[in-house]
Amino acid sequence: MPNSRPLLRRSPVLVAVLAAFALLAGACGQGQDTVDDDPRPLVLATFTVIADMAREVGGDRVRVESITRPGAEIHDYDPVPGDLVRGAGADLVLDNGLGLERWFERFVDRSEARSATVSDGVEVLPIVAGEYRDRPNPHAWMSPVAGVRYVENIRDALIELDPGGRDVYTANAERYAEQIRQVGEDLRAELGALPETQRALVTCEGAFSYLARDLGLQEAYLWPVNSDAEGTPEQIANTIAFVRDNAVPAVFCESTVNDSAQRQVAAETGARFAGPLYVDSLSEEGGPVPSYLELLRHDARVIADGLTGGVR
Structure with a gap:
């Protein structure tokens, strides 16, 4: 209760x-x-x-x-x-x-x-x-x-x-x-077939810990919680090192924050910037995620397409 x-x-x-x-x-x-x-x-x-x-x-x-x-x-x-x-x-x-x-x-x-x-x-x-x-x-x-x-x-x-x-x-x-x-x-079916080498989810905020746990994904992020200290040089350097060390094919950022730091990670590692993910907010009616169910479905598609290059 x-x-x-x-x-x-x-x-x-x-x-x-x-x-x-x-x-x-x-x-x-x-x-x-x-x-x-x-x-x-x-x-x-x-x-x-x-x-x-x-x-x-x-x-x-x-x-x-x-x-x-x-x-x-x-x-x-x-x-x-x-x-x-x-x-x-x-x-x-x-x-x-x-x-x-x-x-x-x-x-x-x-x-x-x-x-x-x-x-x-x-x-x-x-x-x-x-x-x-x-x-x-x-x-x-x-x-x-x-x-x-x-x-x-x-x-x-x-x-x-x-x-x-x-x-x-x-x-x-x-x-x-x-x-x-x-x-x-559906999420488990969408992401469960990813090869072991592609099972790393790199985002701006550490907002995907629960989903990563459910789906057996390794998680990395620039900052743990949205705050004033986002995209610091140390955060960017650590994320670049993780992406390089693990040959992560794509990185992501949430829709409600500035994605410039993550785009820098992508540029310096050769990883794809694979588009925005939705977490803290739905979109307007008619947008990509007007409901909670669509938010989950959208993120699964974007993550899977990003990590596989759209070939699954």
């Missing part, structure tokens, strides 16, 4: 800001139909991947919003006043936990909203280098196995919020979990 805890403890200044924005929103909405007219519970997710999962499980019984927009870098996101207004009005807040949303608790500590940490119960891997060494690697959703656990936690949180929807949430979660399991099987 995911944690349910009060959130968003507000300082007097923050209370004043919230009140001012609430009054402004009310004034702007007079005489118009607004989202506040929707009687369904408001579920607020910290980023787009969790929001997509919550929509799949919640169906039409809840309205789901993401604090961060598609394409946003979530580690050091800076909430705006509108985020605080939405947080104050939410019925349930879903966060990843594992230290991912470092910005979240700095700004929001207490509200009337329930909250649930959707990574609860996941078998956690540690970060193995850098400032956050030995802390949990937060990118557990990149493993379909862990993704199923996320779905179960979201289901339980929605049932606690809205007991009358138990049957709906349970059925939706079962259907969705089976889809995630199937994607996991």
